Amino acid sequence: MKLRVIWIGKTKDAALADLVRDYQGRIGRFLPIDVTEIKDLRVDDSARKRAEAEKILSLLDSSDRVVVLDPTGKAWTSTAFAAIVGKHMAEDPRRLTFVIGGFGGLADEVKRRADVMWSLSPLTFTHDLCRVLLLEQIYRALTIIHKHPYSK
Numbered sequence: 001m002k003l004r005v006i007w008i009g010k011t012k013d014a015a016l017a018d019l020v021r022d023y024q025g026r027i028g029r030f031l032p033i034d035v036t037e038i039k040d041l042r043v044d045d046s047a048r049k050r051a052e053a054e055k056i057l058s059l060l061d062s063s064d065r066v067v068v069l070d071p072t073g074k075a076w077t078s079t080a081f082a083a084i085v086g087k088h089m090a091e092d093p094r095r096l097t098f099v100i101g102g103f104g105g106l107a108d109e110v111k112r113r114a115d116v117m118w119s120l121s122p123l124t125f126t127h128d129l130c131r132v133l134l135l136e137q138i139y140r141a142l143t144i145i146h147k148h149p150y151s152k
Contacts, residue, residue, distance in 0.1 A: 001088065002095040003033045003138070006059055007131060008052055008102035009040035016128040023135035030142040031089075045104050053107035056099055065094045066114045068106055069130065073117030081137055082144035089145070098138075100130055 011017040020035075027033045038055050041048050060066060065088065076084065088096055099110065111117060120133050143150040 001031055001093075003027070003031055004036065004064075004095055004097045005033065005100070005131075005134065006036045006038065006056055006097060007100040007127070008038050009127065010037055011128045011131055013126075013128045016132050019132045020135060023132065023139050026139045027135065027142060030139075030146065033138075040102070048102060049104050049107045052102050052104075053109045056101075056106075056110050057113060060097065060113060061095065063094050064097045065092060065116075066097050066099060067116045067118050068099045068101070068111060068114040069120060069134065070101075070106060070111065070114075070117045071119050071122070071124075073119040075119050075121070078137060078140050079144065082141035085138070085141040086145045098134060100127065100134065103127060 011020050024033055024035060036059060038052065038059075041051050043051065085096070088094075099106070099114070101107075101110065120130060120137070125133065140150065142148075
């Protein structure tokens with residue numbers, strides 16, 4: 001299985017950027033991961049969302065299984081998420097792609113392209129922290145699947 005994460009902008013907080021790199025390395029021990037950072041645009045909110053949507057959609061292949069992070073999405077436990085990832089690994093050859101939008105959220109076109117919308121929490125987090133949380137949950141799912149002691 002191939003795994004990709006797409007997000008807007010660079011991780012600005014140095015400590016969180018270190019965590020992002022750490023979890024990317026940990027995930028990489030289980031399967032290849034590609035992180036694509038889309039340049040943060042300096043335009044008004046409506047133009048930004050449209051431009052981000054165009055760029056995100058241009059990066060997606062028609063065969064990608066797309067999971068967008070959105071507050072209105074489904075909430076999963078770590079065990080349920082691991083089951084979803086494990087089922088995808090076993091049964092679905094498509095690349096699994098996670099998308100985190102910009103601070104203004106995701107445009108409706110991107111949400112419509114999603115196979116699944118996932119909410120990490122009803123709480124609000126910074127985008128830098130969402131990146132860490134997403135990668136940690138992917139790593140945790142892989143450790144649950146492979147019965148690695150990290151998940152305990």
